[in-house]
Amino acid sequence: MGGNLWLQAVAVSTLSLCLFIMGLIFLASFSLDGFLNRISTGAALRLVLPSGLNAREGASLALALQEWPEVRSSRYLSPQDGLGRLGRRFGSLNLLEGLEENPLPAIIEVELAADVSPDAFTARLAGLGEVAEVVEARPWLQRLEQIRRLIRLITFALSLVMFLALALVVSNTMRLAVYVRREQLIILDMLGAGRFYMREPFILEAILQALLAGLFSSLGLAALIYIIPLLPETPLWLSAALPLGLPWEIPLYLTAINVLAGLAGSWLGVSRILRLPDVA
Amino acid sequence: MIIFDKLSKRYHNKAGWALTDISVHISPGQFVFLTGPSGAGKSTMLRLIYGAELPSRGTLRVGGADLGRIKAGQIPRLRRNIGVVFQDFRLSAGGTVLENVALPLHVAGMRGKKLIAAAAEIMRRVNLLDKAQCRAGSMSGGEQQRVAVARALATGPPLLLADEPTGNLDPDNAREVMRLLLDAHQAGATVLVATHDPLLLGLVKGARCLHLTQGRFSMDETL
Numbered sequence: 001m002g003g004n005l006w007l008q009a010v011a012v013s014t015l016s017l018c019l020f021i022m023g024l025i026f027l028a029s030f031s032l033d034g035f036l037n038r039i040s041t042g043a044a045l046r047l048v049l050p051s052g053l054n055a056r057e058g059a060s061l062a063l064a065l066q067e068w069p070e071v072r073s074s075r076y077l078s079p080q081d082g083l084g085r086l087g088r089r090f091g092s093l094n095l096l097e098g099l100e101e102n103p104l105p106a107i108i109e110v111e112l113a114a115d116v117s118p119d120a121f122t123a124r125l126a127g128l129g130e131v132a133e134v135v136e137a138r139p140w141l142q143r144l145e146q147i148r149r150l151i152r153l154i155t156f157a158l159s160l161v162m163f164l165a166l167a168l169v170v171s172n173t174m175r176l177a178v179y180v181r182r183e184q185l186i187i188l189d190m191l192g193a194g195r196f197y198m199r200e201p202f203i204l205e206a207i208l209q210a211l212l213a214g215l216f217s218s219l220g221l222a223a224l225i226y227i228i229p230l231l232p233e234t235p236l237w238l239s240a241a242l243p244l245g246l247p248w249e250i251p252l253y254l255t256a257i258n259v260l261a262g263l264a265g266s267w268l269g270v271s272r273i274l275r276l277p278d279v280a
Numbered sequence: 281m282i283i284f285d286k287l288s289k290r291y292h293n294k295a296g297w298a299l300t301d302i303s304v305h306i307s308p309g310q311f312v313f314l315t316g317p318s319g320a321g322k323s324t325m326l327r328l329i330y331g332a333e334l335p336s337r338g339t340l341r342v343g344g345a346d347l348g349r350i351k352a353g354q355i356p357r358l359r360r361n362i363g364v365v366f367q368d369f370r371l372s373a374g375g376t377v378l379e380n381v382a383l384p385l386h387v388a389g390m391r392g393k394k395l396i397a398a399a400a401e402i403m404r405r406v407n408l409l410d411k412a413q414c415r416a417g418s419m420s421g422g423e424q425q426r427v428a429v430a431r432a433l434a435t436g437p438p439l440l441l442a443d444e445p446t447g448n449l450d451p452d453n454a455r456e457v458m459r460l461l462l463d464a465h466q467a468g469a470t471v472l473v474a475t476h477d478p479l480l481l482g483l484v485k486g487a488r489c490l491h492l493t494q495g496r497f498s499m500d501e502t503l
Binding site: 183184186187188189190191192193194195197 | 330353355356357358359360361362364370371372373383384387388431
């Protein structure tokens with residue numbers, strides 16, 4: 001680090017800020033991905049049962065459907081089960097508070113065997129007359145999948161931009177650091193030091209900066225996740241968007257990306273300056 | 281050891297030739313003075329030898345390496361076999377005497393106690409052992425030049441180049457620096473000293489003197 005502590009402090013702060021922004025992008029992506037996962041699990045065909053059908057009849061219908069060759073699996077879900085599942089999925093939002101009556105119908109969730117057309121299955125089902133409505137999940141699942149892909153693409157593009165920004169910050173910091181130690185580098189060059197020998201301290205410095213910035217930005221994100229929901233007037237959408245804890249992948253990704261950007265930036269920054277004017 | 285063969289050098293940003301058709305053979309173990317007025321080409325010859333400049337025309341061989349065709353990656357190895365002393369010392373002013381003297385040993389790959397012992401031995405030879413922890417930048421000119429000579433001698437290079445090494449020194453310190461260069465020569469090193477100080481020539485009996493005028497040799501004699 002030498003005597004240019006201010007330079008290092010500014011560099012680490014800038015990198016931490018960039019990583020924090022990158023972390024927010026990751027966090028948003030993780031949260032949306034998780035949300036989409038939660039609402040899409042188990043979805044296939046949902047057979048809404050008439051209100052007159054009791055739990056025993058519903059369960060035996062599910063068992064009967066299980067025997068059909070078109071069906072891979074079927075599962076009866078009572079209105080209470082449905083409400084319980086909803087509570088588990090959106091527990092943090094307290095959506096079900098104050099609900100006097102369970103508005104959900106009993107359903108049977110059916111997963112079809114491969115190559116079975118939902119239309120053919122629905123036609124056969126119509127003959128039974130015990131199903132009020134068939135809700136097919138595939139079209140909206142496909143739309144969710146498209147949204148998920150779009151989110152991942154946007155995350156990747158933004159990450160790439162941030163990566164370049166990080167590399168640029170490190171590169172410029174290294175150029176300044178090299179300039180500060182220019183006299184020393186000229187002496188080393190004269191003494192026959194190889195390029196790697198001269199680069200080594202700058203590369204180590206970039207890695208150290210990357211680790212520190214990774215740590216600071218992760219602490220910032222963790223603080224954001226834990227503190228924001230505790231604030232009295234936090235908007236509902238913000239609480240919903242934040243995960244319950246900082247996913248372990250995010251600090252790891254941020255640090256790894258920053259170390260890579262640090263290596264690239266320091267290599268580039270030092271290379272430009274190591275084309276030293278001749279020693280004398 | 282060093283062969284200049286019809287070598288000419290022209291700098292990109294300057295008109296005229298710094299050196300013109302220089303041909304000379306310097307054998308291992310010689311003590312050579314390069315003399316001549318300022319701008320005669322003395323420093324250019326030294327810079328060519330340690331690879332800071334490339335020949336414009338002709339051939340230069342140093343220890344078997346053709347410096348006109350040398351790859352950039354091979355220059356550090358060449359320089360590790362050459363000790364260089366400058367008029368303005370070129371020390372790490374913020375570093376201690378020990379750090380400055382140990383630097384070429386560290387560059388050469390030496391580490392730990394062996395490094396400290398080798399640096400201490402060199403400092404003892406130049407009478408600087410008691411100042412090992414002094415900042416180089418706070419020392420007198422004579423002492424700084426002794427540190428520079430110690431640094432140049434640290435790895436025991438077979439070739440020692442000195443560009444006006446006594447230019448900033450009083451006569452007593454100049455004699456001391458010349459004594460150190462002579463010691464290195466007696467230990468087997470080839471020494472080239474660029475100077476325009478005629479008093480130095482009398483300090484080394486049997487030395488070779490190459491006189492340069494406007495980039496050409498005008499005299500080659502043994503003192």
